[in-house]
Amino acid sequence: MDNPPPLSDSLAGILAGIEKSRRGSPLASHHTEILAASKGQPASVIEAAIRAGIGLFGENRVQEAHQKWPAIKARYPHIRLHLIGPLQTNKAKDAMALFDTIQTLDRPKLAEAFAKEHVGDRRLATKNYFIQINTGEEPQKAGIIPQEADGFIRYCTRDLKLNIVGLMCIPPADQPGAPHFALLREIARRHGLGELSMGMSGDYETAVRMGATCVRIGTALFGERKVD
Numbered sequence: 001m002d003n004p005p006p007l008s009d010s011l012a013g014i015l016a017g018i019e020k021s022r023r024g025s026p027l028a029s030h031h032t033e034i035l036a037a038s039k040g041q042p043a044s045v046i047e048a049a050i051r052a053g054i055g056l057f058g059e060n061r062v063q064e065a066h067q068k069w070p071a072i073k074a075r076y077p078h079i080r081l082h083l084i085g086p087l088q089t090n091k092a093k094d095a096m097a098l099f100d101t102i103q104t105l106d107r108p109k110l111a112e113a114f115a116k117e118h119v120g121d122r123r124l125a126t127k128n129y130f131i132q133i134n135t136g137e138e139p140q141k142a143g144i145i146p147q148e149a150d151g152f153i154r155y156c157t158r159d160l161k162l163n164i165v166g167l168m169c170i171p172p173a174d175q176p177g178a179p180h181f182a183l184l185r186e187i188a189r190r191h192g193l194g195e196l197s198m199g200m201s202g203d204y205e206t207a208v209r210m211g212a213t214c215v216r217i218g219t220a221l222f223g224e225r226k227v228d
């Protein structure tokens with residue numbers, strides 16, 4: 001191959017980091033997938049990432065995803081797109097049309113909005129969801145606080161019949177991730193949930209060691225963002 005783009009190099013580095021972290025870590029999952037956090041990245045960069053081998057992307061905003069993704073999906077139908085940012089209840093329907101999986105289910109009203117759409121269109125009932133847990137109990141951050149997680153997970157699965165596949169968290173920026181990843185893992189274990197979306201550019205190796213099945217990587221793959 002001639003002159004691989006730098007993105008292939010960063011991807012190779014991250015894959016090596018994942019492999020290294022997995023080795024000798026009894027808690028590590030058998031599969032950890034990279035989700036490319038592509039907020040702020042133009043379609044050209046996203047398509048370069050697809051050509052480098054990335055099959056899973058995450059966007060934070062419905063509107064931005066709406067502008068970028070229908071055209072990319074038309075060209076690359078096998079690529080999967082997850083919502084990883086907060087969602088307004090009145091955008092639930094739009095989000096379901098755009099995203100394969102919602103990783104940021106974080107409150108009863110939103111869960112009820114999804115369930116209502118499922119009733120209207122049974123095909124949507126197969127959609128997958130992660131519940132976002134506010135492991136650091138930060139008032140400004142989205143997510144269910146740990147003490148309320150068991151009740152909320154039961155409400156979503158038993159009462160609303162949502163297909164909850166796992167949990168996600170964004171630990172406080174100024175704390176080590178490990179205790180938060182351990183807490184997320186423990187809550188998921190209690191409910192038999194297999195997917196753990198945890199770890200970003202700065203701490204994905206720790207997250208892999210603690211059992212992440214999905215690491216959400218932006219900066220380490222694409223370089224510094226101009227805006228968040």
Ligand SMILES: *Cc1c(COP(=O)(O)O)cnc(C)c1O
Binds near residue numbers: 085202217220
């Ligand atoms: C932007 C973003 C990421 C990626 O962050 P980096 O530190 O750039 O890797 C991961 N998760 C969420 C929810 C994000 O918004």
